[in-house]
Amino acid sequence: MKAAAKSLVPAPTFLHFTVAVRAICRFMHAHISTNTPPDVRAHISTNTPPDVRTANYLIIMHAKRGHLHLAHQWFAQMPHKNIFSWTILISAYSQHRKLDRCFGLFSQMLSHHRPNDFAYSSLLSVCDYWHGVQVHGLALRTSFDAWIYVANALMAMYWNNSCNAGVEAWRVFEAMDFRNLVTYNSMITGLSMHKQGDKAMDLFIGMHHNGIEFDHTTLLTLVSSLCGSNEGSNNVAGLICCLQLHSFGIKTGLALDIGVVTALIRSYSILGGEVDACHKLFLETSGMERDIVLWTEIMMASAEREPEQTLVLFKRMLGEDLFPDCYIFSVVLKACSNLVAERNASALHCQVIKAGFLNVLELGNALIHAYARSGSIDNAEQVFFEMSLRDIVSWNSVLKAYAVHGKAEAALDFFKQMDVAPDGTTFVALLSSCSHAGMVKEGTKIFDTMYEKYGITPQLDHYACMVDILGRAGHLSEAENIIKKMPMQPDHVIWSALLAACRKHGEKKLANLASSKLKELDPENSLGYVLISNIYCSANSFDEADSVRMKMNREGVRKEPGLSWIEIRHRMHEFASGGTQHPQIKAIRANMEKLLRQLKKMGYVPETSSVLFDVEEEHKEEQVYHHSEKLALVFYLMNAADSNSRGNVIKIIKNIRICSDCHNFMRLASKLIEKVIIVRDANRFHHFKDGACSCNDYW
Incomplete structure (x- = not known):
């Protein structure tokens, strides 16, 4: 046990006591509660030295107001202190996270009183690991x-404090x-903190079998624990647990609590x-x-x-x-x-x-990302250059914007300006x-200088980029060598990059390896x-090809459907490849035929090599005509005639390449x-x- 902490309060004299009482009397007369016991009010009014009970009450009153120095003064001036006097002050300091004061008082108390359970629990609530182990040892010796x-x-x-x-x-x-x-709530909370939601659920089941009723805290903590316990694994089990807890909440009425609803929404979303x-x-x-938390x-x-x-929700919240x-x-951005x-x-x-949040760093970064992703690289740049404070996220956000917009030269120049x-x-x-x-030489140089110049060890993402750089450019053997020499096992992103490169260059043998x-x-x-x-x-x-598709069906693997979105008159419209479900599909196909006739005069020739079935060329062409972005x-x-779309820019989002x-x-x-x-x-x-693409037909 540590040595007793030396008191910071000087030893009181009778004069000190009298002055302090008079000063506190003036304060208490102004702020005295009508619930103050009559005997305490009498001591305050007459300036007489209080007894132990009254002094304890005054310590509590000062502590509740957060005036710990006044509470400590009253404590120090008491000629006689009981176990409650010590415990009250220890508890007050623990509520303000004053570990050294708590531990010092507790150590001093041991010379006068045997601590009670409240003193132990108050001190433990603020202890770090090593102080807590010492208190635990004392509790064992005193059978508490x-x-x-x-x-x-x-x-x-x-x-x-567990590691x-x-x-x-x-x-x-x-x-x-x-x-x-x-x-049980303490254990469930601890398991939740350490991302052991599955064990928390097991403990809850045991608690339920033992006949212990749960409360709002139990349900809230359990639901929250599900969010961090299924990372990297199948979320189905987590969703089932969430549904079960939701049912418990409905039966007990706890599901009407705003905190529980908030936790349920978060869990359903994450899972x-x-x-x-x-x-x-x-x-x-x-x-x-x-x-505000529920709305978030x-x-x-x-x-x-x-x-x-x-x-829509954001507007409702403002309402x-x-x-x-x-x-x-940041969420709405x-x-x-x-x-x-x-x-x-x-x-x-x-x-x-x-x-008034213009200079908030995180919002500036979010604005850069939002503008870049909505197609406005100019606005993203403007936000960056107008920011009063920038961090690495700010610089990286602009670099990523340049990358997805095909501005490689701008990205390399921007990198040289980083401070x-x-x-x-x-x-x-x-x-x-x-x-x-397609900048193979520059990309290879950047990859090589990562560690040599900046001390950054390449990770899976960097190797995936190198495989993509080499593979897109047709250097498939070099891309394969990169994978073979990697210091870690390649993940699915790396094999996807190699397979896409094989698809682009028609390499069957290596494609089979990457696919498997x-x-x-x-x-x-x-x-x-x-x-x-x-x-x-x-x-x-x-x-x-048909054999591959049949195996895919047997394994129950479904291809992600091609979807595209476009906004007209502030309304989003979704299209699926084929478009058979769209209510205006007949009109769309009729207008498509008119457009195709014009494009064919300009040299458009349908590319049908990716059509997956051995059918007549005419039917292949019909399939590609109805891709979602078209x-x-x-x-x-x-x-377009009555659309109030801004400028001469048409923007389409597609979910696949x-x-x-x-x-x-x-x-x-x-x-x-x-x-455009x-x-x-x-x-x-x-x-x-004007008949050209920013990618220069390299993608």
């Missing part, structure tokens, strides 16, 4: 470790003869649950006092999968007289980055300025820029099947209609203008 409050406090202390998954907390828990709700389920939960809080979570749930809904904070703005039009980011930019040390993300952005531009590796690492990903099937089709090996463009042109036929189609269409067409696919932006 078996007291329920002390044992609960010991568990909480070990969980808060070994709470082994000591488990030992305390298992040694307890009696456990209450606080015991991949349906966005509609989150919205249904949110709507059930109608008429309740929704706080429901907007986060929608930001990626239903970004338009996030903007309820709630003021957005920095975190709310994330939603803007998933939308087509830059006007959404611009409108929110105005809101950020109006709210902060680069990190791994910086080099991923630079290598991606080189990959999109990709299926091993990511068996539910359709890419390993689709790309090798495309390679066979391009080589007119339709039997082999349908989106035709639909825009049908509505644009095919070579659609690329050629868009390139010629931009010249025909005399408009911007297509954002899964990998990058394509800016089509």
Whole structure:
């Protein structure tokens, strides 16, 4: 046990005592509570030295007001102190996280009194690991470790300071003869802190079997624990647990609590649950006092999968007289980055300025990302250069923007201007820029200087970029050698990059290797099947392609459907390849035929090598004509006459890589209609203008 801490308060004299009493009397007369006991009021009024009970009450009153120095003065002036006097002051200091004061007082108390369970639990609530171990040792010697409050406090202390998954907390828990709700809540909270949601659920089941009723804290902590316990694994088990806890909450009425609803929405969202389920939960809080945290979570749930809904929710929140904070703005900006039009980011930019958050670093970075992703590289640059403070994230955000927009030269020049040390993300952005531009020599040099000049060891992302750089340029053997010499096992991203390169250059043998590796690492990903099937089709090996497709069906692997989105008159329109479900598909196809006739006069020839079936050329052409981005463009042109779209720019988002036929189609269409067409696919932006693309037909 540490030596007793020396008191910072000088020893009181009778004169000190009299002056202090008079000063406190004046204060207490102004602030005295009507609930103050009569005998305490009498002591304050008459200036007589208080007895122990009265002094303890005065210490409590000062402590509750946060006046710890006054509480300590009263304590120091007491001629006689009981165990409660010491415990009250220790508890007051513990609530303000004053470990040294708590420990010093506790050590002094041992010379006068045997500590009680409240003194132990108050001290343990503020202890670090080594102080906590000493207190635990004393509790063992005094047999207080078996007291329920002390044992609960010991568990909480070990969980808060554990570096070994709470082994000591488990030992305390298992040694307890009696456990209450606080015991289980402490253990569940600790398991949640250490991302052991599965064990927390097991403990909850045991608690339920033992007949201990759970409360709001139990449910809230359990639901929250599910978010961090399924990283990298199948989220189905987590969703099932979330549904079970939701059912418990409905049965007990706890699901009506705003905190529980917030946790449920967050868990459903993180675990991949349906966005509609989150919205249904949110709507059930109608008429309740929704706080800013609840609004944040429901907007986060929608930001990626239903970004338009996030903007609607943001407007509704403003209508309820709630003021957005920095975190709310960052979530809504994330939603803007998933939308087509830059006007959404611009409108929110105005809101950020109006709210006084213009100089908040994180929001500046989010604005750069939102503008870049919505196709406005100029606005992204402007935000960067107007920022009063920049960090590595700011620089990396602009570098990534240059990469996806095909501005490799600008990225390399910008890198030379950096006034902060680069990190791994910086080099991923630079290598991606080189990959999109076919700059093999520059990319190789950057990769080699990462460690030599900057001391940054290449990771999987950097190796994936190098495989992509070499593979796109046709250096397949060099790309394969990079994979063989890697100091770590290649992941599915690396094999995907090699397989895509094989698809581009028609390399069947290496493609088979990459495809098999990709299926091993990511068996539910359709890419390993689709790309090798495309390679066979391009080589007119339709039997082999059909065999791959049949195996894909047997394994239950589904190809991600090609989808495109375009905004017209502030409304988002979605198109799927084929377009059979669109209500205006007949009109779209009729207008498509007119456009095709014009494009063919300009030299457009349908590229059907990627069509996956051995059918007549006429039917192959019909299939490529109805790819989702083509349908989106035709639909825009049908509505262009009365569209209030800004300027001469058409923006389309596509969820997968644009095919070579659609690329050629868009390139010629931009010249025909005399408009800039911007297509954002899964990998990058394509800016089509006057019959040319920003990628220089290298993608």
